[in-house]
Amino acid sequence: MRYLMLVLSTPDAPAEPEGVPAIEDWVRDTYGSGRGVLGERLRPPVDAVGVQVRAGEVVVTDGPFSETKEVVAGFDVIEAPDLDEAITIAAAHPMAYAGAIELRPFWPLGLGDGSPEDGPGAADEGAAGAAGQGAVGGPAGA
Amino acid sequence: MTDVGQAVAEAFRDEWGRVLAAVARSTGDLDLAEDCAQEAFAVALRTWQRDGVPERPGAWLTTTARRRALDRLRRRAVETEKVTTAARLAEPLTTASADPVLEAVGAADDAAGWAGAADDPDGDLLRLIFTCCHPALPLEGRVALTLRSLTGMTTAQVARAFLVPETTMAQRLTRAKRKIRAAGIAVRVPPPDLLHERVSAVLAVLYVLFTEGYDAWAEPDGTPDRRALAGDAVRVARLVARLLPDEPEARGLLALLLLQHARRDARLGRPAGDVPRTIEEQDRSLWRHDEISEGLTVLDDALARRRPGPYQVQAAIAALHARAPSPEATDWAEIEALYDVLLGMTRSPVVALNRAVAVGMARGPEAGLRVLDDVAAAPELAAYHLLPAARADLLRRAGRTAEAVAEYRRALDQVDREGDRRLLRSRLAALQEGEAREV
Numbered sequence: 001m002r003y004l005m006l007v008l009s010t011p012d013a014p015a016e017p018e019g020v021p022a023i024e025d026w027v028r029d030t031y032g033s034g035r036g037v038l039g040e041r042l043r044p045p046v047d048a049v050g051v052q053v054r055a056g057e058v059v060v061t062d063g064p065f066s067e068t069k070e071v072v073a074g075f076d077v078i079e080a081p082d083l084d085e086a087i088t089i090a091a092a093h094p095m096a097y098a099g100a101i102e103l104r105p106f107w108p109l110g111l112g113d114g115s116p117e118d119g120p121g122a123a124d125e126g127a128a129g130a131a132g133q134g135a136v137g138g139p140a141g142a
Numbered sequence: 143m144t145d146v147g148q149a150v151a152e153a154f155r156d157e158w159g160r161v162l163a164a165v166a167r168s169t170g171d172l173d174l175a176e177d178c179a180q181e182a183f184a185v186a187l188r189t190w191q192r193d194g195v196p197e198r199p200g201a202w203l204t205t206t207a208r209r210r211a212l213d214r215l216r217r218r219a220v221e222t223e224k225v226t227t228a229a230r231l232a233e234p235l236t237t238a239s240a241d242p243v244l245e246a247v248g249a250a251d252d253a254a255g256w257a258g259a260a261d262d263p264d265g266d267l268l269r270l271i272f273t274c275c276h277p278a279l280p281l282e283g284r285v286a287l288t289l290r291s292l293t294g295m296t297t298a299q300v301a302r303a304f305l306v307p308e309t310t311m312a313q314r315l316t317r318a319k320r321k322i323r324a325a326g327i328a329v330r331v332p333p334p335d336l337l338h339e340r341v342s343a344v345l346a347v348l349y350v351l352f353t354e355g356y357d358a359w360a361e362p363d364g365t366p367d368r369r370a371l372a373g374d375a376v377r378v379a380r381l382v383a384r385l386l387p388d389e390p391e392a393r394g395l396l397a398l399l400l401l402q403h404a405r406r407d408a409r410l411g412r413p414a415g416d417v418p419r420t421i422e423e424q425d426r427s428l429w430r431h432d433e434i435s436e437g438l439t440v441l442d443d444a445l446a447r448r449r450p451g452p453y454q455v456q457a458a459i460a461a462l463h464a465r466a467p468s469p470e471a472t473d474w475a476e477i478e479a480l481y482d483v484l485l486g487m488t489r490s491p492v493v494a495l496n497r498a499v500a501v502g503m504a505r506g507p508e509a510g511l512r513v514l515d516d517v518a519a520a521p522e523l524a525a526y527h528l529l530p531a532a533r534a535d536l537l538r539r540a541g542r543t544a545e546a547v548a549e550y551r552r553a554l555d556q557v558d559r560e561g562d563r564r565l566l567r568s569r570l571a572a573l574q575e576g577e578a579r580e581v
Contacts, residue, residue, distance in 0.1 A: 046317065047324040049278040058339050060277040082328035083278060088335055105325050 002037070004075060038077060042104045049083065049103040051090040058091045065100050073099070149195045150187050157200040158183075158294030159381075163266035164204045165211050166329045172273065172291070173319045174211055182207035200263070265331075267292075268385045271378075273322065273329045275344040283318030284347045285354070289371070290315060292378050303367045304354065344382060345395045345453060351375040352399050359406040360418035360561030372403055383440070393444035394454030400437030401460035404430040409561075417568040418561045422469040434464045455484045474504035491520035492528075499532050507540040527556035531566060538573060547573055 030036040050061035073095065080086040083103070090101040161182060165175035182203045196202040274288040290300050301311035321327070332340040355371030358364030376399045383389075383396040408424035410417075419425075441457045459480050466472040481497035494517040502510020514533055523529045534549035550570040557563045 043324045047321050049325055058336055060339070060343075062278055062280045080326070082330065083276075083326040084328065084330065084332050084336060086326065088333060091335075103325075107324075 004072075006072065040077075041107045043107045045104075047105055049087070051087050051096055051101045051103060052099075053091050053096045058087065060087055064102050064104075144191075146187070146190045146195065149190060149199065150183060153186065153199040153203060154183055154294055157203055159267055159270065159292045160200055160263045161203045161207050162291055162294075163270035164263065165207045166270050166273070167266045168208060169211050169215065170329050172287075172322055172329070174214060175207075176291075178207040178210040178214070179203075181210050204263075264385055267381065269329045269331055271344055271382060271385070272331055272340060273327060275340075275347040276322070276327050277340075277343045278325055278327060279318050279321055280314075281347075281350065283314050283321075285351050286311060286314050287318045288347055288378065289351060289374060292381070293374055295374075299367070302365075303371050305365075305368065341386065341389050341391065345379075345391060348375050348379050348382065348395060348399075349453075351378070352402075356402060356406065357559055357561055360409045360565075362410060362414060362416050362564075363560075369406070372399075372406065375399060376403055390444040390447040390449050391451040391453050393440050394451060394457050397437045397441035397444060398453055398457035398460055400433050400440065401457060401464050404433035404437065404464070406430075417564045420565070421463055422472075426467070429464070437461070438464070450483075450487075452484060452487050455480055455487065459484075472503075474500060478504045491517060491522045492526070494520070495523060495526075495529060495532060499535075502532075502536045502539070507536040510536045511540065525556055527553045527558065527562060527566075529553075530556065531562070534566075534569070538569070543573055543577055547577070 027036070027039075031039070045064045048064035050059075050063065050065055052059045052061075078086060078089055080089060086103055090096055090103055093101055095101060158179065162172075162175050162179045165178050166172050169175060185206055186199070186203060190196070270291055271288070274291050275284050277284075279287070286300055286304070289295055289303075290297065295303070297312050297315060298308050300315075301308040304311065306314075331337070352372050352375035355369055355373070355375060358368040359372065376396070379392075379396045379399050383392040386392040405421070405424065405428075407430070408426070408428035409419060411419055411425055412428055437457070438461055441454065441461055444454050445458070459477055462473050462477050462480070478497065478500040481493065481500050485493045485497055495514070498510050498514040498517055501513045511533065514529075514536065517523070518529060518533075530549045530553040534546045534553060537543075537546035537549060547570065550566055550573070554563065554566050554570065557566060
């Protein structure tokens with residue numbers, strides 16, 4: 001059996017939990033014993049990219065499909081030279097047509113850009129703003 | 143200003159985007175490119191004083207900015223080497239993935255790469271535009287970043303134009319640039335299978351930018367900084383239309399912006415009134431007819447390619463207004479027909495609403511109201527003030543005053559734009575005055 005272990009950060013996490021084991025120990029034990037297959041840290045949700053195909057068009061959106069009721073139905077780890085290539089791969093997946101694909105960039109260890117807002121609690125500023133309807137908005141007789 | 147100061151200021155206006163784009167292309171790092179482009183202009187101010195203004199200021203600035211970038215990348219690479227070495231020692235299970243910084247230095251050291259970049263300033267600009275307008279970025283960030291990158295406006299100036307505190311704007315720009323790095327958005331023209339959607343995304347950003355400025359022309363207290371955004375959007379749209387000669391929609395957008403922008407002085411009238419005027423009420427002698435004729439030429443050129451799209455159709459509608467010597471001479475039947483086409487292309491409820499207004503003008507208010515009833519159920523329009531505003535106008539013209547008053551009130555509850563608010567208030571006041579007289 002293989003299991004996907006989703007590591008979640010929760011908004012109501014205790015500030016200073018007690019008796020937390022060191023991640024180094026967990027990594028050593030889990031991967032040292034061959035039980036671990038692949039593990040990575042992910043960039044926070046603000047850096048997520050949504051990909052869907054609707055009516056034959058690739059629809060790319062800022063941010064995750066959060067606060068909805070999607071079920072994680074599977075996962076793939078893909079290697080692509082840049083986001084557009086990753087979008088092309090994601091847009092070719094059948095679930096991009098029937099559901100949605102969320103691309104979450106990996107966050108290489110040792111290369112964080114050190115910003116305090118990078119944490120899981122980072123606010124999702126201006127999620128929609130003026131919304132995407134600019135092309136056809138506006139008063140008719142302005 | 144000294145001659146040199148003048149020359150640097152001119153170079154800044156003409157070359158900022160190119161210098162930034164060239165460095166961004168070579169390094170793939172917009173933040174770094176911005177810093178180095180800024181430094182290059184500062185260096186120019188000093189050295190041009192001493193050595194004279196170079197023959198090709200743009201090339202000089204680009205070379206200087208690139209050298210700075212290369213220096214910084216080399217320094218950063220040394221530091222990163224130290225950090226990653228330390229990280230690897232502490233964390234033996236981390237796989238040594240390809241290091242983007244080291245790769246950038248590799249590319250930077252590749253003399254051909256740097257030299258090649260100098261030969262393609264238009265290509266660099268195009269890549270920069272696609273990067274700034276990438277749909278994976280938050281919309282607000284796209285609009286601000288496009289403006290900052292292509293006009294050289296400072297963060298403070300962009301903040302002032304959008305009426306937000308400078309810290310808010312700085313954060314918006316920083317987040318967008320960080321996401322470019324974090325999500326792996328490359329400074330590139332998108333692959334062919336994504337190009338069509340991505341061109342639309344660029345044009346949508348420019349239209350949002352334009353609208354922000356154009357709205358301010360309908361507001362008595364609209365600031366000059368904010369109004370200038372409309373002109374900035376026209377300039378960038380002109381650049382994009384030139385860079386994408388095979389995309390008629392890019393010309394369509396340029397035509398649309400030119401035709402709308404030409405009416406800016408008439409929106410409040412002259413001297414400027416307190417209430418914006420609808421197109422029927424505007425003094426047409428205040429329209430800029432040179433800009434209208436440029437818009438019409440650009441539109442004809444786009445339409446001649448026979449690949450119509452939503453911007454071309456919207457521009458064609460704007461052209462029918464622009465061509466009419468008086469409101470009565472407006473060809474509303476043709477406008478209604480164009481809205482039919484636009485609705486078929488976009489399926490947008492906002493377009494359906496505008497079509498209902500056109501029907502009301504072409505075939506009378508009762509006909510417009512019937513069409514509007516079919517549109518009103520769309521959930522996208524639930525909180526959109528122009529739905530009750532359009533119904534109110536139709537009811538007013540149909541002589542159904544009491545119903546019109548109720549709809550104007552509803553629109554006023556929902557309106558979020560100062561210009562529209564003033565227009566609605568004045569309509570409501572006029573109706574109530576009329577009612578009071580009748581009683």
